[in-house]
Amino acid sequence: MNTALVQTLARRLSSIHLTGEVRIMEVCGTHTAEFFRTGVRSLFPAGLSLIDGPGCPVCVTPNEFLDRAIAIGKTGAILATFGDLLKVPSSYSSLAKEKSLGMQVEVVYSPMDALALAEQYPDREVVFLSVGFETTAPGEAAAVLRAREKAMHNFSILPGNKRTPPAVKALLDAGEVRIDGFILPGHVSAIIGADAWEFIVRDYQKPCVIAGFEDFDLLASALELIAMIEQGQAECRNSYARVVKKGGNPRAMEIMHRVFENAPSVWRGIGSIPESGLVLRDEFSDFDAEKKFAVDVMPAKEHPSCRCGELLRGLILPTECPLYGKACLPDDPVGPCMVSSEGPCAAYYRYQGVR
Ligand code: SF4
Numbered sequence: 001m002n003t004a005l006v007q008t009l010a011r012r013l014s015s016i017h018l019t020g021e022v023r024i025m026e027v028c029g030t031h032t033a034e035f036f037r038t039g040v041r042s043l044f045p046a047g048l049s050l051i052d053g054p055g056c057p058v059c060v061t062p063n064e065f066l067d068r069a070i071a072i073g074k075t076g077a078i079l080a081t082f083g084d085l086l087k088v089p090s091s092y093s094s095l096a097k098e099k100s101l102g103m104q105v106e107v108v109y110s111p112m113d114a115l116a117l118a119e120q121y122p123d124r125e126v127v128f129l130s131v132g133f134e135t136t137a138p139g140e141a142a143a144v145l146r147a148r149e150k151a152m153h154n155f156s157i158l159p160g161n162k163r164t165p166p167a168v169k170a171l172l173d174a175g176e177v178r179i180d181g182f183i184l185p186g187h188v189s190a191i192i193g194a195d196a197w198e199f200i201v202r203d204y205q206k207p208c209v210i211a212g213f214e215d216f217d218l219l220a221s222a223l224e225l226i227a228m229i230e231q232g233q234a235e236c237r238n239s240y241a242r243v244v245k246k247g248g249n250p251r252a253m254e255i256m257h258r259v260f261e262n263a264p265s266v267w268r269g270i271g272s273i274p275e276s277g278l279v280l281r282d283e284f285s286d287f288d289a290e291k292k293f294a295v296d297v298m299p300a301k302e303h304p305s306c307r308c309g310e311l312l313r314g315l316i317l318p319t320e321c322p323l324y325g326k327a328c329l330p331d332d333p334v335g336p337c338m339v340s341s342e343g344p345c346a347a348y349y350r351y352q353g354v355r
Pocket of ligand 1: 305307318321322323329333337339345
């Protein structure tokens with residue numbers, strides 16, 4: 001991208017004089033990190049606060065999911081997971097600890113890799129830990145369809161996928177925190193489409209901008225959102241139109257909905273949100289690890305001092321958690337927000353350190 005354009009946008013952002021405090025929420029965990037990494041955050045005018053939202057799939061996954069995964073692993077099944085989940089503390093352990101004790105936990109880069117594992121070990125059950133938003137759900141659905149096509153009976157997924165718009169709606173309905181506008185996730189929107197966010201304007205009269213991930217995307221989106229807030233406008237703008245279409249990706253949505261259906265889902269710190277989860281349709285129940293493995297799971301518990309729940313509702317910043325950078329570090333995390341590359345605590349620690 002044109003460096004001169006980036007410099008112009010940066011100058012415009014840093015020279016803004018706000019008429020009052022402005023609080024914007026970035027819903028996407030990747031945006032949390034990118035606002036730091038690109039330096040755009042350091043250009044924010046006085047009075048502009050960027051609040052973290054429920055946009056890190058690993059962070060919003062409740063402990064009960066990992067507890068169940070570990071219980072399934074203890075039956076002898078191979079667990080296949082994205083690397084982000086490995087170090088996340090569960091109620092009583094973590095996948096990394098269980099792996100060190102002998103559980104077969106394999107890091108994969110796609111659900112299809114997990115399927116390949118199931119082909120490699122035809123005499124073992126392979127369970128893919130399906131955690132993610134709408135961005136990854138079509139790939140997971142495609143793996144289930146492929147497994148059915150190949151009549152593979154040793155492959156299943158533990159469904160933990162979530163839908164982001166219901167979570168944003170839940171935050172707005174709760175009204176616990178003042179949010180003047182939203183920076184919306186580019187990757188998720190590429191699947192679900194720009195239209196999926198119209199409710200924020202229609203029902204809550206808040207402005208929002210769908211943003212990409214380059215420095216100029218972040219600058220342009222922040223400028224557009226601030227201008228709308230300052231002018232009292234509420235529109236849903238698409239600043240990432242080179243990737244995000246109004247109707248999203250119909251093919252990906254069709255595959256996703258062929259395999260999954262909407263259901264209530266529990267989000268860490270928020271609780272159960274109607275229609276915010278994706279569960280396997282009945283016709284795919286043979287591939288549902290929750291149904292396949294009748295395991296006993298101890299009641300889930302959270303670390304009493306971890307404040308990930310409040311963080312994911314936009315109530316506090318990572319640095320307001322008393323454990324941040326002290327008892328909770330990326331190498332020895334207390335909560336998921338310090339583990340995932342999309343976790344707000346991990347992003348703050350990586351780019352800002354302890355101050
Ligand atoms: S710093 Fe650690 S303990 Fe505190 S909210 Fe973040 S992940 Fe939880």
